Amino acid sequence: MPRDGRRQNSIIFAEIKQMGIVDPSLADAFSKIVGAANVVTEAEPLQRYAHDETEELVFLPDIVLKPRTAAEISAIMRLCNEHRIPVTPRGAGTGLSGGALPHLGGVVISTERMNSILEIDERNGQVMTEPGVITEVLQDAVKEKGLFYPPDPSSRGSCFIGGNIAENSGGPKAVKYGVVKDYVLNLELVLPTGDIIWTGANVLKNSTGYNLTQLVVGSEGTLGIVTKIVLRLIPLPRLDRLLLAPFRSLEKAGEAVAAIFRAGFTPSGLELVEVDALRITARYLDSTLPVPEDIEAQLIIEVDGNDPEVLMKDIEAIAVLLSDLGAGEDMLLAEDAAQKAELWKVRRRVAEAVKAAGYTIEEDTVVPRAALPALIRGVKELGKQYGFQAVCYGHAGDGNLHIRIKKAGSTNSQDDPLIVESLRALFRLVKELGGTISGEHGIGLVQKGYLDIVFTDVQLELMRGIKAVFDPNGILNAGKIFDKTNQ
Amino acid sequence: MPRDGRRQNSIIFAEIKQMGIVDPSLADAFSKIVGAANVVTEAEPLQRYAHDETEELVFLPDIVLKPRTAAEISAIMRLCNEHRIPVTPRGAGTGLSGGALPHLGGVVISTERMNSILEIDERNGQVMTEPGVITEVLQDAVKEKGLFYPPDPSSRGSCFIGGNIAENSGGPKAVKYGVVKDYVLNLELVLPTGDIIWTGANVLKNSTGYNLTQLVVGSEGTLGIVTKIVLRLIPLPRLDRLLLAPFRSLEKAGEAVAAIFRAGFTPSGLELVEVDALRITARYLDSTLPVPEDIEAQLIIEVDGNDPEVLMKDIEAIAVLLSDLGAGEDMLLAEDAAQKAELWKVRRRVAEAVKAAGYTIEEDTVVPRAALPALIRGVKELGKQYGFQAVCYGHAGDGNLHIRIKKAGSTNSQDDPLIVESLRALFRLVKELGGTISGEHGIGLVQKGYLDIVFTDVQLELMRGIKAVFDPNGILNAGKIFDKTNQ
Structure with missing residues (x-):
């Protein structure tokens, strides 16, 4: 049931201050900055930028700009700042909290043309990339050099690395390898004022001034637009083993999760799928995955490393541990790449399957x-x-x-x-x-009404204060995260 | 050559705005808050709080307060904020950038009495602690439960965990395990206004609002005073192997460092000591460590894990790699705990030895x-x-x-x-x-004159802006990191 955002603004976003509009002379100015071919103003192509993967929200922007460089974004931001035009940054539009939705109209800046991996620095184990690179493309490129960038949200085949930075994405490997924030060393950022800064340095340790890098990661495009990203990489583990463990009791499955760590193991994946979700997904995908009758949940446990014997020893020890803790006898150790792929496919497509249901x-x-x-x-x-x-x-x-x-x-x-x-x-x-x-999804538009449950007014005022330092006129992704802009 | 800070304030800190002074009525009020026994005003005991491990700087505070709780610190901060009294938070005083020095006089808040480990949560692999706990005490306490808190600055036997948070400390294990920021989940923080907040939540993944936790880590006590700390812990690796590799050429040693990672190894320690420092230290400690004649540097390589065979295989593979890359034939694989301890002792005491020289x-x-x-x-x-x-x-x-x-x-x-x-x-x-x-040492007092080399004015203004959001009157650790307070 698509809704038109601007019609509803007066109700939902009453507290947002009056923003400017994109008049024809401004549209011309934007066109001069990015080139006419990279401006979208027609109703139909605009539709593509009116939604993301968050339920059925639809908000049409006035104009979409597709810059190629930080300098172009800077010029756009200066104009928008001067004329108080709301600006919404957008990656691939795979977000689940509405962070990329132009709910106030105005300008959408799409990073889709900023899609180059600029340098894979093998000596230092770092990659510098533009924000519009698809996460999986980046992962594959560094993998070819024996390097590993672990954060892998379910949407990794289509999401942009810039969006991952904005939402501080995670994914199944986070349990061992951490989330996006644990890999970001430095960001080139265009501020709402048009100034361009780097947030840190391309180094592994840094106690020089406030950690602007970590402040920007997860800030959902409200503090600036990221135009270059420097990530640290780690050696690629060459092997993994995957175990599927059914549990009759949810509590037992939960206890098993804690017990695995307490026994000294750090799995590279430790997923839980409740049986209802499992059945829906197996049906949806017509999967060969067995779903036993009387279970409440399945755990998926992955270990990775370089030594096949150690991995086998570890996964077998985990299986024994899980068996002692109540896992069903029909635990499944994935036997080959195809079985592992099938298992992960089921896990990765749960969201899609249950949504369809x-x-x-x-x-x-x-x-x-x-x-x-x-x-x-x-x-x-x-x-x-x-x-x-x-x-x-x-x-x-x-x-x-x-x-x-x-x-x-x-x-x-x-x-x-x-x-x-x-x-x-x-x-x-x-x-x-x-x-x-x-x-790992962010607050964006859809969760902001619930922040009062987890934050006090003092916490929220600090965050709004920081927002105002970066964005004095409140033009950038205004009305996201916080209920009102900063005034 | 000790110097009296306040005498020099007019020259060095001319830009600091006029601060209030601690008059007798305020001293009484402070005494009521923390108890008379926890107030220091006599010249001689005050001396202890006038310096840290940063060269020979000496700045006497007017008064030192030793609160026990966040509520007491809150009450102190409210008074100081009202009267514009400069407040300097202090841990163990082992800092190397002067961050804990009361260079404007005023109040020092020492966290020495806030020294309880509040909870080791084995099920979740977390510890909640007060800031005045010695880092090594904390490490030993969690080790007893089979858990590991890796960051281990050289001063770990005397520094406080709160100071480690302030400076985002590292240490030799950072190469595999990261620095303090990679373990901090949540902080209880008393703001300069006296408000008490938590910066996040006790969870491993968080995309809910700005990352105040990471903003506070490494902010050198300028944004608030940390009163509780929640750290994530990991399973304790049970074994390690240590290799000492001499190099005739610094460049070769440097190349070897990069090569180790490219070969897929992530050592738990990878230290370099240049030969001059090594000789001074070996002499200073009267060490049995061999220092070959014609080398330029030594690398210390540690690997850790749980499988003795894998570790031995790894360290031997690294030795072969290093040999190919020009390491001397007299590489030393530490044979027992005593030899490992001797080796780490030499490395940990280099700073002390060369300082004495x-x-x-x-x-x-x-x-x-x-x-x-x-x-x-x-x-x-x-x-x-x-x-x-x-x-x-x-x-x-x-x-x-x-x-x-x-x-x-x-x-x-x-x-x-x-x-x-x-x-x-x-x-x-x-x-x-x-x-x-x-x-890993921070900017504090002694490096702040050099920030213009690494930061632009725009970056510095953002940081000063953030400081002003947390500390509108600029009373907390004023004049640290930045050249001037926020006015």
């Missing part, structure tokens, strides 16, 4: 990992109480649980009051369990 | 690791040009090189114009090589 609202909660069973039980309880159905899956090793819900009798959109009420209850539970409301 | 100025440069040989050569060249002697040692795996210099005919203090001129040339070289001026 009507679970359109996706939440991205994160709790300390030992609290995961309590969170899943709690979600089911809340479902009974508020009348929604939920399926859960995610990165159990980090406590990062994706929850997809659907509710009969509601529009299943993020601004349905029935959904809002359910989500507030869910996020209060997450907070009580020591967690927070987004582990 | 008159190299009193320590710099903490960091470059991309492949640039290390060029940096060391450049340092020697600059030495000839500017008439100083330098010894180099440090964390070669991260490109973090400690450089200690002495200069005949100068006072060998950081404000000697001859030293300043030499250091400016050195830092320009570091910048040219793609590096920056502090890898």
Whole structure:
């Protein structure tokens, strides 16, 4: 049920200050900066930039610009800053929190033409890239040199590395290798004023001034537009082993997750898929993956490294441990590349499958990992109480649980009051369990109404203060993360 | 040559705005907050708080307060904020950039009584601690549970974990395990206004709002006073192997560092000690460590893990690689715990030894690791040009090189114009090589005059802007990092 954003602005975004509009003379100026071929103003091609992967939100921009360089973005920003035009940066549009949506109209800056990997520095184990490179393309390019960039969101085949920076993306390997923030050394950033800075230096350790790099990572395009990215890389592990472990009890699965670490193992993947999600996905993909009758969840455990004997010893030791902790006898050790690929395919496409089954609202909660069973039980309880159905899956090793819900009798959109009420209850539970409301998707547009559950006014005022330092006129991705712009 | 700070304030810190003074009524109010026993105002005990490990700077505070709780610090901050009293937070006083020095007088808040480890959460692999816990005490406490907190600055036997947060400390294990910032999940922080916040959540992944946690790590006590710290822990590796490799050529040693990573190894330590530093230290410690005649540097390579065979295979493969790359035949594989301890003792005490030999100025440069040989050569060249002697040692795996210099005919203090001129040339070289001026010691008081070499005005204004958001009256650790407070 697409909605037109600007029609609704007066209601939803009443607190946003009056922004300028893109009049014809400005459109000409933009065209001179990026070249006429790289300006989109026609209604139909604009549609492509009106949505991302966040439910069914649709907000048409006035104009889309496709610059090639930081200098072009700087010139655009200066104009927009002067005329108070709202600017929304956009990568591949695969976001799940509406961060790239131009909900105030204005200018969308698409980084799609800034798609070069600038340098793979093998001696230092670093790569410098532009933001419009597809994450998997970057991973494959460094892999050819024996190097590894681990963060791999499910959308890695289509998302841009720049968007990953904006949302501080994670993915299944985060449990061993960390998330995007753990790999970003330095960023070239165009500020809303048009100034261009580097946020740090291309070094592995840095205690020189405030960590602007880490402030920008995960700031969802509200502080500046990233135009170059320097990432550290690590040696590529050559081998992995994959184990699928069914559990009759969610609690047992949760305990097993904690026990694996306590036994001294650090898996390179430790995923949990609740059985409902598993069945929906196996059906959706017509998969050969066995889903036993009487289970509550499956764990997927991956270990990686370079020594086949050590890996086999480790995965076997983990299997014994899991068996002692209540895993079913039908644990499956993936035998070959094809079986591993099938297993990961099922895991990676859970979101798509359950969405197709009507679970359109996706939440991205994160709790300390030992609290995961309590969170899943709690979600089911809340479902009974508020009348929604939920399926859960995610990165159990980090406590990062994706929850997809659907509710009969509601529009299943993020601004349905029935959904809002359910989500507030869910996020209060997450907070009580020591967690927070987004582990890797960001707040963007759809979660910002819930920030009061996890932040105090003092925390929010600090964040708004920082936003104002970078963006005094509040033009860049205005109204994202925070409820109001800074005035 | 101790100097009295306040006498010099008018010259050095002319730009600092006029601060209030601690009059007797305020001293009474402070006493009511923390208890009379936890207030220091007598000249002699105050001396202890007038210096740290940074050369010979001495600045007497007016008063030292030793609170026990965040609430007490909050009450102190409210008073100081109201009366514009400068506040300097202090850990163990082991800093190397003067960050804990009360150069404007005023109040020192010592965290020495906030020294409890609050909870070791084995299920989630986390520890919650107060800031006044000695780093090694914390490491030992979690080790007993089979858990590992890797960052281990040379001063780990005396420094406080709170100070490590302030400076984003590293140490030799950073090459594999990262620095302090890679372990901090959440911080309780008392703001200069007296408000108390948490900066994040106790979770491994977080894309909820700006990353205040990472902004505070390495901010050198200028944004708030950390009162609780939540760190993630990892499984403790049970074994390690240590190799000492002499190199006739610095360049060859530098190439060997890069080659180790390119061959797919990630050592848990990769240190370089230039031969001059090595000889001074071996003499100073009366060590049994062999220092061959004709070498330029030694590399110390450590690998760690849980499988003795794999470790031995790895360290032997590294030895073969190093031999091919020009390491001397007299490589030494440490045979037992005693020999390993001796080797690390020598490495850990280099700074102390060369300081005793008159190299009193320590710099903490960091470059991309492949640039290390060029940096060391450049340092020697600059030495000839500017008439100083330098010894180099440090964390070669991260490109973090400690450089200690002495200069005949100068006072060998950081404000000697001859030293300043030499250091400016050195830092320009570091910048040219793609590096920056502090890898793990911070800017504090002694490096702030050099920030213009690595930062533009735009970058500095952003940092000052952030400082003003947290500390509108500029009372907390005023005049550190930046040349002036925010006005």
